Each structure stands twice: as structure tokens, then as C-alpha cells.
């Protein structure tokens with residue numbers, strides 16, 4: 711089986727991308743990253759990619775703070791294809807992926823979400839969990855469809871919530887779980903795709 715080429719989209723710090731790169735370097739993930747794209751020119755994820763000599767670029771959303779215009783999605787699909795991407799990994803990407811990208815990469819866009827979906831979809835799931843007073847939460851890797859955090863679940867890891875947890879304390883534990891789960895699920899899913 712040939713080595714799969716990943717494309718990563720992120721809007722922020724890029725710690726999940728870093729976990730993917732670290733797993734590749736450690737020989738724990740048989741993949742390469744062809745390109746990293748962000749909708750924020752100053753996002754740290756781009757610096758992390760450039761530090762590793764990985765092609766990095768910016769997605770131009772024409773000044774929209776939340777919307778992901780179709781033309782920007784088509785441009786993103788083109789850049790991903792140009793880089794030979796076979797599997798797209800959203801890693802803290804804060805815009806909704808729709809038809810142009812979904813059609814370009816059918817069942818080939820993954821996302822990491824910091825809750826045990828379908829519980830706590832949407833923003834700051836770690837804050838939702840603390841405020842709901844649950845004793846357990848976790849993280850989920852799922853296929854991306856046109857909904858928000860609604861695609862087929864591929865893997866989950868549970869994380870305990872303690873009574874004195876602040877949202878920030880829980881988020882830190884959830885991120886540690888993300889950094890274990892995402893590379894593992896990408897590797898399993900990629901192996902199925904490359905069969």
C-alpha cells in the first residue's frame with residue numbers, strides 16, 4: 711500500500727496537526743502531509759507547517775469572518791488536488807464545509823471534535839460539558855458531511871470530568887486525548903482507503 715497524502719485545514723494553534731506530524735515522524739502513522747491551509751494568515755498552524763518544510767497556504771474567504779464562500783471552497787479543493795491530497799483532515803477549522811469541498815472529497819474529509827458526539831456539537835464543547843455537569847466527556851473523530859459535527863463517527867476516546875474542573879482544565883485533557891486519537895483513526899481509515 712502506498713503512503714497516503716493528507717491535506718490539513720486549520721484556523722488556529724495547530725496542535726492536532728502537530729500531533730499528526732509527530733506520529734508520522736515517530737513511524738506511527740504511514741502518511742505524508744502534502745499541504746496545510748488556513749483561513750487565517752497569522753494562524754500558528756501555518757508557522758508549524760513551515761517549520762517542518764510543508765507547503766502552507768491561506769484560504770481567502772473574501773473578508774467573511776464565518777462564511778466559507780463556494781468560490782473559496784472550490785479554490786481550496788483545487789489546491790488540495792494540486793498537492794495530491796487523498797484524505798482531508800480538519801484540525802480546528804472553524805468554518806462549515808459544504809457541497810463544493812464535500813463533492814471533491816466524498817467520504818474523505820475527517821474532523822476532530824472535543825466531545826462524545828452526538829452530545830455537545832458546536833463551539834467550545836469542553837465548556838458545554840462543564841456547564842452541563844456531566845461526569846464524563848471525550849473526543850470524537852468523524853467523517854464530515856453537510857451538517858455541523860454530524861457525520862459518521864469513526865472513533866472516540868472517553869475523558870473523565872471532575873467536579874472542580876474548569877473548562878480550561880477539561881479542554882487540556884481533551885486535547886491530550888485528541889492528540890492520541892486523531893493520528894490513530896487517520897491511520898486506520900487510510901489503511902481501509904488504500905486497500
Ligand code: GRF
Pocket residue numbers: 720721722723724725726727755801802803822823824885888
Ligand atoms: C481542538 O480542540 C479541536 O477539537 C477543536 O478546535 C481545537 C483545535 O485545536 N475543533 P488545534 O488548533 O488543533 O490546537
